Amino acid sequence: MAEADPSIFAMLPPVREVEAADAAALDSLLRDADTPFVVRGIAAHWPLVQAGRQSAQAARDYLLAHARDRAFSVSIGTNGNGGRLFYDDDMAMNFRMMKAGLPEIMAWIAEGEGRAEAPTVYLGSVDLHEYFDGLHAANHLDMGARDCLASIWIGTPARIAAHNDVPRNLAIAAVGQRRFTLFPRQQFRNLYLGPVDNTPAGRVVSMVDFHAPDLDRHPRFAEALESAQMVELRPGDALHIPSMWWHHVEGLDGFNVLVNYWWRETPRWLGHPQDALHHALLAIRDLPPDEKAHWRDMFDHYVFDADEAVAAHIPETARGVLSPLTPETAGRLRAYLLRQLSR
Incomplete structure (x- = not known):
């Protein structure tokens, strides 16, 4: 050694x-x-x-x-x-x-x-x-x-x-x-x-x-x-x-x-990034390579490279979680995830 x-x-x-x-x-x-x-x-x-x-x-x-x-x-x-x-x-x-x-x-x-x-x-x-x-x-x-x-x-x-x-x-x-x-x-x-x-x-x-x-x-x-x-x-x-x-x-x-x-410099009501990593291991890592590559593009589009163009074509009042998150919209997103994960 x-x-x-x-x-x-x-x-x-x-x-x-x-x-x-x-x-x-x-x-x-x-x-x-x-x-x-x-x-x-x-x-x-x-x-x-x-x-x-x-x-x-x-x-x-x-x-x-x-x-x-x-x-x-x-x-x-x-x-x-x-x-x-x-x-x-x-x-x-x-x-x-x-x-x-x-x-x-x-x-x-x-x-x-x-x-x-x-x-x-x-x-x-x-x-x-x-x-x-x-x-x-x-x-x-x-x-x-x-x-x-x-x-x-x-x-x-x-x-x-x-x-x-x-x-x-x-x-x-x-x-x-x-x-x-x-x-x-x-x-x-x-x-x-x-x-x-x-x-x-x-x-x-x-x-x-x-x-x-x-x-x-x-x-x-x-x-x-x-x-x-x-x-x-x-x-x-x-x-x-x-x-x-x-x-x-x-x-x-x-x-x-x-x-x-x-x-943290971000609000406490935001989710924890580690939870997102665990969910990605569950939902994405073991997909076929072409599907995984698609989801990489989706993550770049909605998360890592997101800008105003992502939701510019949607009426502002209908953008939901694509708008900057608030405590209320973050709470709704968390509730939705809990329902999905409990199925």
């Missing part, structure tokens, strides 16, 4: 660093950016960051003081997986999902701290408002008029396979250090993506082990590295990840906490 020298990752170019003195400066950066950037220390004043600087236990106590009394979903990895939450040899998950109260989960984390053989404990994308009282109010960045989903990620050392997300993302390291390796969206072919219907957390992931890349099996990964960037976030640092950029994430310390904001 030909393996890449691990030092190659340390030699990747760093993510661009910028400054944001206030909310207006951050807003301007987020509005104009189409590539990743880092703002160092922008959340250094957070009480959670300050607690983490005292100790991991102080950070856990701070979180517990704000946690609601409800069950949290947690991933428990198998011993000896090096923190990599991924597939096993049979393409099942190498971790199990369960529910428990946060005090119990924090006790597991504390018990395993410093033990190399301790299983990975990982809470991913926990809604800050639903699961905590007052935590977001005391630890947040001013995101302006953006309609954001605020989430928290808590756990022991972990490696999350390269994946991407449709929303834009501002990720803030609160406790512990995080390493991000990022790739432009067009690198998906060189990341050797896994199944789309059997994923660790709902998003398709790269099958490449970034700690031991097999360049015989995944030769194009070397090409992906040519456009990769890397950054290690310290507590209080924030990273902007543009929509659909691929990112491999590692929690490097014994206890790690990250807070992130997700938002």
Whole structure:
């Protein structure tokens, strides 16, 4: 097996660093950016960051003081997986999902701290408002008029396979250090993506082990590295990840906490592109080649190359979903699709 020298990752170019003195400066950066950037220390004043600087236990106590009394979903990895939450040899998950109260989960984390053989404990994308009282109010960045989903990620050392997300993302390291390796969206072919219907957390992931890349099996990964960037976030640092950029994430310390904001520039009532991809796999991919070519033309006409000429010959009041979508027409289209899919 030909393996890449691990030092190659340390030699990747760093993510661009910028400054944001206030909310207006951050807003301007987020509005104009189409590539990743880092703002160092922008959340250094957070009480959670300050607690983490005292100790991991102080950070856990701070979180517990704000946690609601409800069950949290947690991933428990198998011993000896090096923190990599991924597939096993049979393409099942190498971790199990369960529910428990946060005090119990924090006790597991504390018990395993410093033990190399301790299983990975990982809470991913926990809604800050639903699961905590007052935590977001005391630890947040001013995101302006953006309609954001605020989430928290808590756990022991972990490696999350390269994946991407449709929303834009501002990720803030609160406790512990995080390493991000990022790739432009067009690198998906060189990341050797896994199944789309059997994923660790709902998003398709790269099958490449970034700690031991097999360049015989995944030769194009070397090409992906040519456009990769890397950054290690310290507590209080924030990273902007543009929509659909691929990112491999590692929690490097014994206890790690990250807070992130997700938002889309498009209305929430629009459909999710991933759903359209799944439907195309169901309805188009396995058609005869000539029919598939026709549907490619139809998609170009109505979706990818659509302009005013598509519906110019139809009375304006009768264009339906060929007009720019509104919440009402989007709702009717969604209802129609649900009826069709349920037949």
